[in-house]
Amino acid sequence: MTIAKKTARLTVVGAGPGDPDLITLKGVKALRSADIVLYDALANEALLEHVPVHVPRVFVGKRRGHKPLDQDGINRLLVDSARQYGHVVRLKGGDPFVFGRGYEEMDYARRQGIGVDYVPGISSAIAVPGLAGVPVSCRGYSRSFWVMTATNSDGSLSSEVAQAAQNEATVVLLMGLAHIEAIVALFEAAGKSDLPVAVLYHGSRPDAHSVFGTVKDIVQKAQTYTPGMAGIIVLGEVAALGRQLTADGVMSSVLG
Amino acid sequence: MTIAKKTARLTVVGAGPGDPDLITLKGVKALRSADIVLYDALANEALLEHVPVHVPRVFVGKRRGHKPLDQDGINRLLVDSARQYGHVVRLKGGDPFVFGRGYEEMDYARRQGIGVDYVPGISSAIAVPGLAGVPVSCRGYSRSFWVMTATNSDGSLSSEVAQAAQNEATVVLLMGLAHIEAIVALFEAAGKSDLPVAVLYHGSRPDAHSVFGTVKDIVQKAQTYTPGMAGIIVLGEVAALGRQLTADGVMSSVLG
Numbered sequence: 001m002t003i004a005k006k007t008a009r010l011t012v013v014g015a016g017p018g019d020p021d022l023i024t025l026k027g028v029k030a031l032r033s034a035d036i037v038l039y040d041a042l043a044n045e046a047l048l049e050h051v052p053v054h055v056p057r058v059f060v061g062k063r064r065g066h067k068p069l070d071q072d073g074i075n076r077l078l079v080d081s082a083r084q085y086g087h088v089v090r091l092k093g094g095d096p097f098v099f100g101r102g103y104e105e106m107d108y109a110r111r112q113g114i115g116v117d118y119v120p121g122i123s124s125a126i127a128v129p130g131l132a133g134v135p136v137s138c139r140g141y142s143r144s145f146w147v148m149t150a151t152n153s154d155g156s157l158s159s160e161v162a163q164a165a166q167n168e169a170t171v172v173l174l175m176g177l178a179h180i181e182a183i184v185a186l187f188e189a190a191g192k193s194d195l196p197v198a199v200l201y202h203g204s205r206p207d208a209h210s211v212f213g214t215v216k217d218i219v220q221k222a223q224t225y226t227p228g229m230a231g232i233i234v235l236g237e238v239a240a241l242g243r244q245l246t247a248d249g250v251m252s253s254v255l256g
Numbered sequence: 257m258t259i260a261k262k263t264a265r266l267t268v269v270g271a272g273p274g275d276p277d278l279i280t281l282k283g284v285k286a287l288r289s290a291d292i293v294l295y296d297a298l299a300n301e302a303l304l305e306h307v308p309v310h311v312p313r314v315f316v317g318k319r320r321g322h323k324p325l326d327q328d329g330i331n332r333l334l335v336d337s338a339r340q341y342g343h344v345v346r347l348k349g350g351d352p353f354v355f356g357r358g359y360e361e362m363d364y365a366r367r368q369g370i371g372v373d374y375v376p377g378i379s380s381a382i383a384v385p386g387l388a389g390v391p392v393s394c395r396g397y398s399r400s401f402w403v404m405t406a407t408n409s410d411g412s413l414s415s416e417v418a419q420a421a422q423n424e425a426t427v428v429l430l431m432g433l434a435h436i437e438a439i440v441a442l443f444e445a446a447g448k449s450d451l452p453v454a455v456l457y458h459g460s461r462p463d464a465h466s467v468f469g470t471v472k473d474i475v476q477k478a479q480t481y482t483p484g485m486a487g488i489i490v491l492g493e494v495a496a497l498g499r500q501l502t503a504d505g506v507m508s509s510v511l512g
């Protein structure tokens with residue numbers, strides 16, 4: 001009797017913004033059918049409870065004191081794991097296609113002849129503001145939203161922030177805390193001193209908290225940035241709405 | 257013996273883009289704990305299988321041949337239902353805060369003294385492109401994405417489409433099919449005739465399909481618009497990637 005070799009395949013799964021209940025049913029099904037799971041630091045480790053006990057799980061993110069795998073190393077590990085084990089589930093925070101490098105991993109695997117699949121995740125760009133009571137769009141306040149990483153790969157401020165300051169969209173900035181003074185200066189220069197701003201720290205983790213203000217006072221109100229601090233900055237009329245919805249403490253999801 | 261009156265409360269839940277497995281675990285838990293469910297046409301009715309059998313479910317969307325409730329009517333029904341039944345779950349397609357009027361409903365209920373909560377959903381604006389192999393962001397192709405409804409409430413083309421044509425962001429247009437000729441004209445005028453475009457019909461429904469082209473040929477390639485046709489238009493370098501990832505038929509999620 002021979003054991004049929006499992007088909008090598010890759011499913012890239014979005015884990016959502018941190019709360020382990022914010023993964024999809026389809027994501028849970030993928031984890032249950034995994035032959036090996038590769039996950040990064042952004043995904044909540046409680047999600048691994050969906051993985052059958054005997055299935056190997058491999059941490060491939062950044063952890064203090066350890067040299068992380070580079071993207072080429074992760075790509076090769078994904079393909080090698082698929083060939084050795086069968087169904088690789090690659091668990092990534094948020095949605096794999098929102099600044100998640102999910103496409104690069106799928107494309108690499110596809111070129112190596114591995115079948116690929118994508119399971120969307122709840123994007124922090126929409127849900128983290130939402131959980132703080134800030135809708136990225138709202139009739140009468142905002143007709144569009146523009147999501148960007150504020151920081152280029154070399155650490156400098158993205159030129160698109162200046163473009164966004166000239167437009168009407170709600171602007172959602174990921175990785176912007178280190179540049180918050182330069183960011184508000186661009187909005188000041190565009191005549192938007194009184195535009196509402198929300199700074200949302202630590203996503204949907206238990207220590208999540210929000211600071212609300214305007215372009216002219218948010219730097220003074222926000223915490224001093226320390227390297228590694230996670231946060232999302234929302235600039236737009238909708239940013240003022242969060243304070244209202246959470247004012248009475250009625251929005252329990254904000255508290256976890 | 258008296259029966260304790262249930263606490264009136266409202267949870268607005270995102271149902272995701274159509275595939276009933278793309279709701280979150282938290283959304284399922286909300287449906288299981290509902291005393292009444294109000295849902296619209298965008299949510300897949302298979303999701304109602306999570307609702308306990310004895311719990312009333314009320315359709316409040318638009319259906320041919322019936323006059324729909326207006327927003328004020330829905331707001332009042334939400335509050336009345338909470339007071340009469342207890343926990344109202346309001347199920348909405350996609351994410352409630354992405355052009356979903358979720359904030360308006362929560363704000364109305366809050367002002368009436370009803371506790372409110374939000375459960376994020378998978379937004380069609382990110383997941384529908386993703387399921388067609390188009391990542392809204394991708395290193396080397398796009399550093400940001402800008403999501404908007406192309407059509408104003410009076411049926412005219414949004415002025416923000418012209419603004420977006422002048423910038424570098426991936427542009428994701430909801431409700432744009434009726435205006436596709438005017439939209440590509442704005443991108444042509446911005447010197448972007450060769451910019452890739454994807455038109456994604458019918459979200460993650462079983463009859464979903466995609467058309468790929470460029471600003472100069474997409475109108476000829478796309479289907480003739482008929483009123484009520486649902487579709488998302490993506491303009492940006494990333495739009496060309498979908499054709500690659502799905503070329504070998506390896507991405508099974510595209511097929512359902």
